[in-house]
Amino acid sequence: MRIRSQSEVASLAEARALLGLNGPVAEPGLTAAFRAAVKAAHPSAPGGDADRFRKVIAAWRLIQSPDSRPLALAAPGVRAPSPPVVVIGPLDALNGGQVAVRFAGRTLNIRLPKGMRSGEHLRLRGAGGDGADVYLPVLIRGADGLKVLGDDLFMDAPVATRLLQDGGRLEINTHAGARSAWIVAGQTPLRLRLKGLGLPARGGRPQGHLFVTLQPSDDVPSAAEDLLVRFTRVWTPDRLAA
Template identity: 65%
Template sequence: MRARSHPEVASTRQALALLGLTGPAEGAALTAAFRAAVKAARPDQPGGDEARFRKIIAAWRLLQAEARGPGLEPPAAPPAPLPVVSITPLEALRGGGARLRIGGRSLRVRVPAGMRSGEHLRLRRAGADGADLHLPVLIRAADGLSALGDDLYMTWPTPPRLIEDGGRVEIETWAGPRSAWIAAEQETLRVRLKGLGLPARGSRPQGHLFVTLEPSADAPSSAEDLLVRFTRVWTPDRMAA
């Protein structure tokens, strides 16, 4: 709906002409043109004209109304922001599902394995107009894991004596137990377990798992760790065999 014209001005083109403009203008340019035109038409000035003075004011009001938008109606509400597909690191590793609300609808979407934070999940014809939606993905820290890019991060309690003397540490990861060797008094208490990050997907490479060794007096000693691994291998069933 266009702004209503004023009785003294029949059209936008006429309004622009009255202000000495040859095309659309707004803001400072429109104000400057109005001031120059209305000053020249003032009836109390030599060469002024009362009828033209009124038309210039009407033209100014019409162009202002058009610059504000359709009539005095409030601006349309902005579209609702798209929901974020929030998944855990384990769901990013193995794939998973998420429930979303879009435009008053509740949808269950499938997230393929290997999605990274900042990527977008495409939902075909899920928009109100039938268009595809591209929803941002965010991997939130959970289950002792966090994700950054292609890689995963976790901490593992480690006996202070093992950190001082060096040796083998066994770490319980999402893929099962893994061993790593650390040097005596290693300056950086972090080890990298290759290939245990997010899986390769498209142009993204296989990630790694970075484990920060956290000194803890409650962590099992080297002897206790060895006993646990020995017990795991030599179960009663194997000994009976």
């Protein structure tokens, strides 16, 4: 595997952001941050990525260089300002848009592209005190009934216990609208995969999927009851009279 050179990591600020550092740290913290970052970025890890893995190693080499190391380590009583983490929700990662970020005493509206993943960075050109680029790490936090792991989305859906026992057609309300699935009687494990409903493809990352965990519930209408409800919703008394 080719390891990227230090020149491929633009700045010390980017290197620290890649390792998840909040400014200078003591030697043990620096090593621990690198180990955690390289483990999370490894291609074999959930949500890992070969390109990010190479960048983490390049960042570590840059921080370890003689010119950068004094700036990376903490000095007594000194704490350098660190770029804020941009926290977004799964729907923000799906659809992109604008995100407000408080940085250097200002509130900035930053364009968020579709398909951002946790661990990626938003680049602010020339926003550093010395005119250098600033890289803001992105974290996707679960919201709106959705969670994100790597490229994929995860959600729970209540299902009538009788339907899980007998099998039949199930309609699931997802972020992309209603989707139908067929339940096999006594199906285990209680998880379905809806292809192509995860995070959109971006760069070298593939289109993700939506995984739905079925939660047995006695409060959910059975398939027959649900069909009756939908029938009466369409065929109102006015329509029947006509």
